[in-house]
Amino acid sequence: MRKLLPVFILLSLFLASCSFVSNPNNPKTEKYYVGTEGVRMTFEDNTPPSRVYFYSDGNVNDNTFDINVKLDNQGANYAMGSVYISGYNPSILSIPPFAQEQNLYGINSCDIAAGSVSGNENIAFDCFFGQGYGVGGGVFGEFGNLHVDGNLGELLDSITGKDWFDEDTQLFGTLNLNCENLDQNVNKIHCNFDSALDLQAVSVENAYYGRMAMTQLSQFYQGVGIQFPDKRYGIPFLLLGDNHYYPGGEKDYLNFKATVMQWPQGLDETIQPITATACYAYVTHATPSVCIDKYPYDGGRKVCTVRAQSWKSQGAPVAITRIEQENTPRKILFKIYIRNVGKGTVYSPFALQKCNPWNPDRVTEKDLNLVWINYINLGTGDPYSMKCNPNRLVRLTNGQGMVTCEYDIPDNAPNTAYPDNLIIEMAYGYSQTVQKSVTIKRVT
Numbered sequence: 001m002r003k004l005l006p007v008f009i010l011l012s013l014f015l016a017s018c019s020f021v022s023n024p025n026n027p028k029t030e031k032y033y034v035g036t037e038g039v040r041m042t043f044e045d046n047t048p049p050s051r052v053y054f055y056s057d058g059n060v061n062d063n064t065f066d067i068n069v070k071l072d073n074q075g076a077n078y079a080m081g082s083v084y085i086s087g088y089n090p091s092i093l094s095i096p097p098f099a100q101e102q103n104l105y106g107i108n109s110c111d112i113a114a115g116s117v118s119g120n121e122n123i124a125f126d127c128f129f130g131q132g133y134g135v136g137g138g139v140f141g142e143f144g145n146l147h148v149d150g151n152l153g154e155l156l157d158s159i160t161g162k163d164w165f166d167e168d169t170q171l172f173g174t175l176n177l178n179c180e181n182l183d184q185n186v187n188k189i190h191c192n193f194d195s196a197l198d199l200q201a202v203s204v205e206n207a208y209y210g211r212m213a214m215t216q217l218s219q220f221y222q223g224v225g226i227q228f229p230d231k232r233y234g235i236p237f238l239l240l241g242d243n244h245y246y247p248g249g250e251k252d253y254l255n256f257k258a259t260v261m262q263w264p265q266g267l268d269e270t271i272q273p274i275t276a277t278a279c280y281a282y283v284t285h286a287t288p289s290v291c292i293d294k295y296p297y298d299g300g301r302k303v304c305t306v307r308a309q310s311w312k313s314q315g316a317p318v319a320i321t322r323i324e325q326e327n328t329p330r331k332i333l334f335k336i337y338i339r340n341v342g343k344g345t346v347y348s349p350f351a352l353q354k355c356n357p358w359n360p361d362r363v364t365e366k367d368l369n370l371v372w373i374n375y376i377n378l379g380t381g382d383p384y385s386m387k388c389n390p391n392r393l394v395r396l397t398n399g400q401g402m403v404t405c406e407y408d409i410p411d412n413a414p415n416t417a418y419p420d421n422l423i424i425e426m427a428y429g430y431s432q433t434v435q436k437s438v439t440i441k442r443v444t
Helices: 006-017 152-160 211-223
Strands: 039-043 051-055 064-073 079-086 110-114 122-127 133-135 138-140 146-151 174-183 188-193 235-239 251-260 269-286 289-292 318-327 331-340 345-347 370-378 386-389 393-395 400-408 418-443
Touching: 039 079, 039 269, 039 418, 064 079, 064 235, 064 269, 079 211, 079 251, 211 269, 211 370, 211 418, 235 251, 269 318, 289 318, 289 331, 318 418, 331 418, 345 370, 370 386, 370 400, 393 400
Parallel strands: 051 418
Antiparallel strands: 039 064, 064 251, 079 235, 079 269, 110 122, 122 188, 133 138, 146 174, 174 188, 269 418, 289 418, 318 331, 331 400, 345 418, 370 393, 370 418, 386 400
């Protein structure tokens, strides 16, 4: 059955519609936006041990050993995901959590079509969904017309169960969302806000650094009935980034218990590979300074000049490595180059359930190397004036991709050059693995 997901749409459109207040390029915070790592994952010393013993007459404790995984958020933003253990023979070893009696199910595909990244109030999508969910007395999941009224802050808190959005965040505008299935034959859902929608500006300090993106993705996965992070097959984590709010980043230590359940006949020892896979959602946040100049070729002294800029990293495994800018009297053209600078694999942020090695669905090219531009605009610009292509999902080929954006210079903009900041946040899934082999020897 195909079902709709209004809260995810609501949040996507909310980001596109709001005006954000920023204080970018602060020397005190710039030092955090370096490096090419997100979450660093390692096995703790001697776990799993290189050699263990199986006692045929022993109890469960005699035949159990620890696998301790250390997670360290080296990047500058929130990380949300799970760690899964795989690679071993499940007929020999049992490593909870692994709910063999449950069946994973997911979405075959989710093709999202939207307007410009920052400005379009209409979105259409075509998905196969698992199940819906209820919020505030409304049930989300059935086809047909839908009208939602409520408090945005309460909706966010009720779905996520997280106290990320307090009164200081000012996410309390009244929402008015209408969704309609325009054509039952093609199963396309169209949603739009009421024309009277009036959402308050939200501080970039609260909405960025992955906080809003993690909430949006939580809505998506819960709405389509997919457990991500998945407690049935792995251990979830949510880690703060290494930034001026939480210098050093957040760490976590996960413990898995491995038990030798039975011994294969005819063997005195067996070697079992133990692979830990971290699957997580992450964001890259960048605020490069650009020059707004209607007449870039005029002579005279100016406070800034139009030029190409390059970087190596932004405190995340996916980075904006270069921005080329071309100014005209009416428009500014940006070419934004994106690259996987980390050592892991990029997943679409909407297909992270397939990163789970126990997921029965096959990983395809549609699931890999996709980056979602969830916000892009000039810091002082009208959010409706930036149009990009591709407008949301950017594909990386050989680890690299590019998005082109066009900004309409306001008629009342000064004729003299002035600096502004191009605020970009992009979300994606990321996966990395560590592996160690364990030799298990039978004691008779």
